[in-house]
Amino acid sequence: MYVYDEHDRQIAAERVEQFRDQTRRALAGELSEDEFLPLRLQNGLYVQRLAPMLRIAVPYGMLRSVQLRRLARITRDYDKGYAHFTTRQNVQLNWPAVEDVPDILAELAEVEMHANQTSGNCIRNTTTDQFSGVQDDEIADPRPYCEIIRQWSTFHPEFAFLPRKFKVAVNASEHSDRAAIQVHDIGLQLVRDDSGELGFRVHVGGGLGRTPMVGPVIRDYLPEKDLLTYLEAVLRVYNRYGRRDNKFKARIKILVKALTPEGFAEKVEAEWAHIKDSPTELTREAIAKFQTYFTEPAYEPVPEATESLAARRFENRAFDQWIAHNVDTHKKPGYAIVTLTVKKTGVPPGDVTDRQLEQIADLADEYSFGEARVTHQQNAVLADVRQDRLYELWQAIAPMDFGTANLNKLTDVICCPGGDYCSLANAKSIPVAEAIQRKFDDLDFLYDIGDIDLNISGCMNACGHHHVGHIGVLGVDKKGQEFYQISLGGSSHHDAAIGKILGPSFARDDMPDVIKSIVDVYVSNRTQEEAFLDTYRRIGIDPFKERVYA
Amino acid sequence: MPEVITRNGGILEDNWVVVARPAEGESLDLPRDTDQPALIPADLWLAGQEHYIGRKNIGVWFDSHQEPEMLEGLVNELDVIAVNFPKFADGRGYSIARLLRERLGYRHELRAIGDVLLDQLQFMKRCGFDRFVLRADKNAEEAARCLNFFSQGYQAATDTDIPLFRRRAS
Numbered sequence: 001m002y003v004y005d006e007h008d009r010q011i012a013a014e015r016v017e018q019f020r021d022q023t024r025r026a027l028a029g030e031l032s033e034d035e036f037l038p039l040r041l042q043n044g045l046y047v048q049r050l051a052p053m054l055r056i057a058v059p060y061g062m063l064r065s066v067q068l069r070r071l072a073r074i075t076r077d078y079d080k081g082y083a084h085f086t087t088r089q090n091v092q093l094n095w096p097a098v099e100d101v102p103d104i105l106a107e108l109a110e111v112e113m114h115a116n117q118t119s120g121n122c123i124r125n126t127t128t129d130q131f132s133g134v135q136d137d138e139i140a141d142p143r144p145y146c147e148i149i150r151q152w153s154t155f156h157p158e159f160a161f162l163p164r165k166f167k168v169a170v171n172a173s174e175h176s177d178r179a180a181i182q183v184h185d186i187g188l189q190l191v192r193d194d195s196g197e198l199g200f201r202v203h204v205g206g207g208l209g210r211t212p213m214v215g216p217v218i219r220d221y222l223p224e225k226d227l228l229t230y231l232e233a234v235l236r237v238y239n240r241y242g243r244r245d246n247k248f249k250a251r252i253k254i255l256v257k258a259l260t261p262e263g264f265a266e267k268v269e270a271e272w273a274h275i276k277d278s279p280t281e282l283t284r285e286a287i288a289k290f291q292t293y294f295t296e297p298a299y300e301p302v303p304e305a306t307e308s309l310a311a312r313r314f315e316n317r318a319f320d321q322w323i324a325h326n327v328d329t330h331k332k333p334g335y336a337i338v339t340l341t342v343k344k345t346g347v348p349p350g351d352v353t354d355r356q357l358e359q360i361a362d363l364a365d366e367y368s369f370g371e372a373r374v375t376h377q378q379n380a381v382l383a384d385v386r387q388d389r390l391y392e393l394w395q396a397i398a399p400m401d402f403g404t405a406n407l408n409k410l411t412d413v414i415c416c417p418g419g420d421y422c423s424l425a426n427a428k429s430i431p432v433a434e435a436i437q438r439k440f441d442d443l444d445f446l447y448d449i450g451d452i453d454l455n456i457s458g459c460m461n462a463c464g465h466h467h468v469g470h471i472g473v474l475g476v477d478k479k480g481q482e483f484y485q486i487s488l489g490g491s492s493h494h495d496a497a498i499g500k501i502l503g504p505s506f507a508r509d510d511m512p513d514v515i516k517s518i519v520d521v522y523v524s525n526r527t528q529e530e531a532f533l534d535t536y537r538r539i540g541i542d543p544f545k546e547r548v549y550a
Numbered sequence: 551m552p553e554v555i556t557r558n559g560g561i562l563e564d565n566w567v568v569v570a571r572p573a574e575g576e577s578l579d580l581p582r583d584t585d586q587p588a589l590i591p592a593d594l595w596l597a598g599q600e601h602y603i604g605r606k607n608i609g610v611w612f613d614s615h616q617e618p619e620m621l622e623g624l625v626n627e628l629d630v631i632a633v634n635f636p637k638f639a640d641g642r643g644y645s646i647a648r649l650l651r652e653r654l655g656y657r658h659e660l661r662a663i664g665d666v667l668l669d670q671l672q673f674m675k676r677c678g679f680d681r682f683v684l685r686a687d688k689n690a691e692e693a694a695r696c697l698n699f700f701s702q703g704y705q706a707a708t709d710t711d712i713p714l715f716r717r718r719a720s
Contacts, residue, residue: 007714011700018699022669030689031669038639039669121639151704151714157676158648158707161641228713239645274653279711286715 001062001371002147002293004112011154012109015116019043020102027099042160043101044090044118046423051095053421055118056108060128060146060170061089061374068361068372070111072354078104083357085342085350085378087414087465088167089127090118094421116154121162123153123235128170129178130375133294134383136331138172139190140198144290145227146170148282152228159235163242164250166235167207170200180376180492182206182215183468185252186234191221198224204234204264205256208462212498213253216261218268225282226272232280233272237264297369297384302334305387312391319394321443322405327390336387338367340380340402341412345437347401348430349415350378359400367393377414379407408451410519411437414465418458418475419482425458427475427482432456432511439512449519452532453492468492470533471518472499473511484511488518488544489536500541503549514548521547554661555682557675559694564683566630568611568663589632589663596620603627611663614642618649625656633679635664644677651678651708668696678708 004012019039026036040046044055056071063071071091075083078100084092096104108114117124126146133141149168153159159166169184171177181187187203200222206215222230238252241259256264313320328337340360343349352360360380364372367389368382375381380402385393397403406412413436416422418429433456440446455469466472472487483505490499506514519532521544526535536544554564566587571594572578581588587607595602595610602608609630612618618625625631631650633643643662650656661681662674668688675697684690706713 005718007702007718011702011704014700021695021699035638035667035669121641148715154704155673155700156705157673157703158644159641160673161639161644161670163641236645239641244640244642278706279716280706280713283716286718289715289718 001064002059002143002290008112009109012112012114015114015155016102016105016109019105023098023102038120038161040098040101041120042117042122043105044115045098045101046119047098052098052101054093054096054101054104054115055086056091056093056113056115057118057125058090058113058374059150060126060132060143061130061376062143063364063372063374064111065361065364065370065372067111067113068357068364070107070113072357072361074104074107075354075357082351082353084348084417085352085374085380087350087376087378087416087463088125089130089374089376090125091374092417094417119165121164121166122160123156123162123166123168126150126153126168126170127179127184127376129172129176130373130381131178131328131337131383132172133296134330134332134335134337135173135176136329137175139174139192140172141291141294142170142172142190143294144287145188145190145224147290147293148227148287149231152231152280156235159239162235162239163244164247164252166238166252168231175494177493177496178376180465180468180496182496183208183212183465183492184215186231187215188227193221200224200227202230202234204268205253205261206496207251207253208465208467209251210248210460211251211253212462212467213257214496214498215253216256218256218261218265224287225284226276227282228280229276229278230268230272232275233268236271237267241267296332297371299332299335299384300386302386302388304333305390309387309390318405319391321447322394322403323390325405325409325447326403326407330384332384334387336385336390338382338385338390338393339375339407340382340397341404341407342379342402343406343412343437344401344404345411345441346434348417348420349413349433352380356400356402359402363393363396366396377408377412379412405443406446408453409446410440410449410452410454410471410515411446412454413437414453414455414469416457416463418456418464422458422463424461425475426460426477427458427484428508429456429458429464429473429475432473432475432484432508435508435512436515439516449523450531452519453490454515455490465492466490467498468496469499470536471515476505478505482508484508486514486518486548488541489533491533495533502541503545517548518544552683553690555671555684555690555693555697557680557697559697561690561693566609566632566661568632568634571613587630589630592616592618592621592631595628596624599624599627609659612643612646614640614646616646618646618654621650622654625650625654626658628656628658630659630661631656632661632663632683635662635666635670638665638667638670640665644673647674647677647679648708668692671697672699676703676707676709 203215419425457464485505487499592610611632
């Protein structure tokens with residue numbers, strides 16, 4: 001994992017003092033609310049429905065146990081003893097006081113953390129696959145490139161006041177996309193060219209929100225050394241020509257659509273031609289240096305524990321289900337990837353208490369080389385667990401509420417904070433998630449219906465990524481009443497697609513039954529091997545409409 | 551007399567005036583006093599360049615939607631170029647400044663005008679501005695501190711060719 005050197009430490013310390021100064025001037029009235037707004041947003045500080053909200057960056061989702069413990073302490077000392085894992089691998093506090101934020105930042109800086117650019121019209125935290133570095137089918141570890149992008153984008157002097165927010169995601173696997181790169185402003189897919197040289201396929205202009213779009217490819221192959229100069233060219237074209245007259249048309253996707261992907265790509269190439277050989281071009285030595293931070297931990301030479309695990313699984317059905325659903329294959333023999341689900345029914349998806357943060361830290365120290373990861377599905381991952389300790393780990397997490405064996409199932413809901421917390425929301429989202437989780441409380445039925453992404457957003461801003469849920473739910477406001485619109489057929493994976501709206505929206509109380517009807521249509525139409533999305537794509541939306549609006 | 555801030559935070563007296571774009575059909579309203587230094591819209595300077603080149607007290611200003619490329623090959627005929635920030639959150643001026651410096655090779659004074667506040671000064675400096683006309687209600691005494699919140703940056707920009715990853719390697 002990346003470790004700060006003296007440069008990073010100095011920049012982080014100067015940032016804390018800068019924000020302390022800005023906060024002081026804001027509270028003293030020297031900065032107007034309008035002037036302070038982008039400054040505090042670029043530090044992740046929103047003023048929300050009930051209290052300020054502070055979004056803390058977790059670069060590409062990686063956390064050390066010392067950082068988890070510090071987060072736990074901060075939630076106790078400055079907040080109400082819990083935090084929230086976001087859909088972009090960050091952590092949010094819901095109740096800090098504005099005047100405390102500089103002190104919180106100072107505490108974060110001590111453990112090499114910050115809240116830089118977690119909001120505002122600037123380049124946000126770069127996200128990636130939570131299985132980076134441990135899955136067996138990745139082209140290369142994406143994290144060194146994420147860190148390269150993090151440093152380049154931090155306080156970039158030219159791109160601090162873009163037309164709108166800007167999100168970059170990097171994916172490394174050929175077969176899966178857990179980072180949803182095609183719905184990002186820039187999505188980078190690691191690839192190798194014919195001679196085996198590393199590079200990226202570049203998608204630009206994907207996104208959710210009011211105008212959901214799958215990002216088109218504007219370059220099939222970008223050599224790795226050109227990563228930053230090319231990003232700089234894309235950002236410069238966007239900064240100069242992106243719309244600033246209408247907030248709802250200011251994302252880069254609108255510019256890409258207006259110019260066409262080919263027209264946009266031409267503009268980028270023309271800009272890039274001027275700067276591709278500038279000193280911002282990466283050197284082999286620099287890339288190698290970043291890679292040294294993401295080397296393998298000290299794996300022990302242990303054999304696959306297939307047989308002993310099989311015996312345990314045979315004896316214990318709950319353990320068997322947990323292994324089947326929440327444990328993934330590791331590239332190293334004898335190791336496994338464990339996802340701790342933070343989706344217990346009755347608790348807002350992604351919410352963790354201070355105690356749970358410390359428990360994750362303890363588990364990371366005991367089982368996974370002191371590191372954990374936050375996923376864009378709002379769960380936590382222990383990436384390097386010995387297979388022969390899985391049973392012990394499973395027993396340990398049972399009382400901690402991390403063991404719900406529902407990873408990627410219907411009840412593993414992606415959900416924004418919604419109207420309970422967020423001032424932008426049109427409707428509550430958390431109670432809808434909970435009602436659906438309660439309706440589908442039979443694990444055997446959940447396993448039978450297989451992997452289904454259920455994504456819930458409380459408004460058009462789509463923080464719950466509803467457009468790319470296999471089943472998406474969007475809260476809408478109709479004359480002061482909360483209603484919910486359903487879309488079907490979305491995907492955030494390699495087969496990325498924007499869901500289609502089913503029809504008129506529903507009252508909150510009807511939602512569990514509506515979801516049940518949708519699942520029933522799938523169950524009665526599927527062939528043996530079809531997952532939900534396959535059946536939907538084969539039979540189309542009409543059979544679902546007929547049943548739900550019957 | 552109005553003040554202008556230097557890239558080190560020094561405060562100088564300043565007598566340049568910004569001449570607004572004339573309304574449709576009107577002509578440019580240059581100061582009567584021909585010794586009065588004035589900044590005129592860049593496209594109008596270009597249109598009348600044979601008339602303006604060599605006049606030390608005429609400079610140009612760009613608005614944020616304008617393209618600095620229009621002055622390619624001519625920038626160093628000017629002693630002062632200004633870039634207007636109509637609102638401080640309009641970030642196009644940063645790209646305009648870098649293009650003037652790094653692409654068009656402009657070597658003389660580059661000033662930020664308009665909604666210029668304290669917390670954006672260091673970004674502006676890094677993009678090549680070396681004079682700042684702070685919005686009138688802001689305290690120029692604070693500029694020196696705000697120009698130097700950070701002792702270094704991660705990226706190459708106009709102020710340095712060498713990104714941090716190259717400085718670390720050496």
